[in-house]
Amino acid sequence: MTDTLKQTSLHSLHVELGAKMVDFAGWSMPVQYSGIIKEHTQCREKAALFDVSHMGQVELWGSHAAKALETLVPSTIDGLKEGKARYTLLTNEDGGIMDDLIVSNVGDHLYVVVNAAMRDQDIGHMRTALPDVDVVELTDRALVAVQGPKAETAVAAFVPAVRDLGFMETVMCDWAGFACRVSRLGYTGEDGFEISLPDSNALEIVAALLDHPDVGPAGLGARDTLRLEAGLCLYGNDIDATTSPVEANLPWTIQTRRREQGGFPGVERILAELSAGPSRKLVGIRPGGRAPARQGTEICTGGGQTIGVVTSGGFGPTTGGPVSMGYVDSDYAEPRTSVILKVRNRELAGTIVELPFVSHNYKR
DSSP states (O other), X not given: OTTTSEEOTTHHHHHHTTOEEEEETTEEEEEESSOHHHHHHHHHHSEEEEEOTTSEEEEEESTTHHHHHTTTOSXXXXXXXXXXXXXXXXXXXXXXXXXXXXXXXXXXXXXXXXOSTTHHHHHHHHHHHXXXXXXXXXXXXXXXXXXXXXXXXXXXXXXXXXXXXXXXBEEEEEETTEEEEEESOOSSSSSEXXXXXXXXXXXXXXXXXXXXXXXXXXXXXXXHHHHHHTTOOOBTTTBOTTOOTTTTTOGGGSOHXXXXXXXXXXXXXXXXXXXXXXXXXXXXXXXXXXXXXXXXXXXXXXXXXXXXXXXXXXXXXXXTEEEEEEEEEGGGOSTTXXXXXXXXXXXXXXXXXXXXXXXXXXXX
């Protein structure tokens, strides 16, 4: 498998730790080490370290890079304060989502992190659509996430300054002589950090982090169960080129100035849905019993009318039962609405609930 797949600079460590490696977006990545539930619990109770180096790291250079990027996303980027990060979306002309990404103002340029599966497409799109911006892919840096209530203690043992970082803030710092970018954000619902570090020093830094008594390795399996419990969208499942930010419960990504001035792809549909409401909405669903309702499960009324489909689902280790997310017709999106889930030719009772399933623990 690894002969044809790309490998991160931490690949040898994953193998040494006994990880089960899988193909993810053309990369050989660890799906689990000791077990998904154990790694999930490690993150919720202490701190877990994830290798996310397969994600794309990009710099946007140019005197008007922020204003230029606003022609591709519905969020306010021009005026984002230095040291601040923002979650945003690349939208298409139909108002669908091409990808979700994190944009940070790091002073003289923007630092952008994009999803692994959309990495080449996103970079190509920005290069084509932003001819006056220098789009630089960082191919010599690893990216790791340290997530959980003990994440600050663990990372601050090496870089004390991170204690002063607030949620969605970023700083360049010295880590034992290495230049690393530390951002306080993540994809688990827990407090934590994403750390961009040189490939050449990644093994040394990560080994030191894993030596901390509160830190354990975690794979993509736990990352998925954690983000599902936190009600966070996965591109390709819960959001894609057909789903709008309003349908996906992401209207907060569209700040007031952008709503007033427009100037982003899909503005007509998106503003119309902000005004009148979308025809469908992303909701949380709690299936009754123990059987999970996974992606593709049909959602129906008690009378048998199809009203939606599950986009993500599985067992929630923290909730102690199955949890799902999916789209339903807006008339049926209110919490406590009863639905029927068609799972493997069986009809299971389910209930629409508010997201997230597990409360976020970000440091505000």
